[in-house]
């Protein structure tokens with residue numbers, strides 16, 4: 001892999017006639033377009049006054065009008081290959097509002113859009129921030145058909161070239177490089193975060209990888225097998241959406257107390273072996289019970305994807321407690337497995353792997369096609385476990401994930417962290433630069449019955465800038481905007497335990513303690529991490 005360095009990209013600033021130096025010695029915002037960076041075209045650089053900002057994303061995107069502080073907005077495009085079209089934006093606070101730092105923000109799904117809400121969050125904290133659309137427009141995967149370079153841009157290159165160019169743009173605007181660079185992402189953003197730590201360890205001093213979808217190829221195989229296992233020949237979901245919360249309630253009733261505290265939260269679903277047959281209908285189907293096919297479909301969701309030939313685990317199943325814990329489709333198995341009319345991300349096979357838009361997912365060969373995908377598209381993963389270069393350069397990595405994540409199974413993230421620990425010489429040597437926080441009862445990146453709001457970036461800043469490693473991160477749960485519970489998130493493998501006195505809704509009454517490892521279920525097979 002070609003590794004570009006900042007030194008290799010340096011920078012010719014075209015002298016501007018009559019340029020007025022800003023107090024900090026930087027280039028005025030509206031002159032930033034004169035900066036020359038190889039393969040990068042700066043489309044515009046403009047001062048944006050404080051006030052409402054409506055992101056120019058496609059209609060229906062999650063962002064609506066947001067309120068922003070004053071900043072310099074730079075829109076640019078990077079073309080590291082002749083087929084690349086990587087749009088990105090850099091938002092730079094005025095010198096007196098700048099915290100001296102740079103933040104790259106991650107995307108969701110297959111991206112195809114600049115993450116304006118994440119840009120806004122960073123800017124409000126005083127960061128100079130950057131985000132990219134990862135080189136294409138829209139969440140669907142047809143962009144990859146016949147465009148292998150665009151798949152690479154999406155997989156890892158867009159984040160890297162955006163990072164390097166954005167650092168130079170910030171340097172030009174402020175008259176100096178940022179003191180520290182951070183990357184913050186969840187889901188695909190978590191994948192991007194781990195990819196940066198693995199592939200480009202010089203890019204960031206501190207990295208936050210939330211609910212990382214970095215074992216991407218196997219996750220895609222997991223979506224496919226889960227969909228097939230939970231849909232009838234008519235393409236309809238076997239378990240009706242209304243029954244998913246019924247399963248979660250039964251799971252929590254059965255397993256809540258295993259951790260020693262009846263608080264509505266399963267602390268570690270690996271200790272919960274609830275079998276859906278407990279909900280089997282006595283005679284007729286009704287909304288509170290499961291028919292035999294529904295029992296079987298739920299079991300397969302927990303069991304994960306296995307090779308029909310060898311029984312080897314290809315990808316972890318989804319955790320007990322993730323079935324349906326809230327109203328929206330992402331708060332349960334709806335959005336990624338049950339609701340789609342065909343398997344989620346099936347276009348990976350059609351447009352990225354086989355280049356056959358008519359590929360029939362029922363022809364999948366789990367062993368042969370997985371081996372082919374991991375050989376042909378290995379760059380779509382970010383599963384390197386040896387993080388020595390990142391550790392050596394002083395990098396700090398915070399990982400987190402929700403224990404009720406219905407999109408990225410936490411067991412797969414644990415398998416990765418365990419693999420890193422092994423490769424890096426043990427837990428203590430890993431904890432020096434990489435800590436992993438599991439949030440009980442949290443869904444995919446946010447929400448859930450457990451405390452799910454926390455400030456990982458503040459913890460990371462303390463670690464990078466003050467050398468104070470996080471021994472716990474306080475998380476809160478809110479109902480209707482009002483905080484009703486706080487808890488510490490503990491660095492894996494520690495768990496939060498009530499001290500035996502005081503409110504169970506107050507983090508002060510919990511300690512991070514070692515817990516015996518959960519007994520593995522009898523039919524557990526080898527880890528998906530190679």
Ligand SMILES: [Ca+2]
Nearest residue numbers: 256261263265
């Ligand atoms: Ca509990």
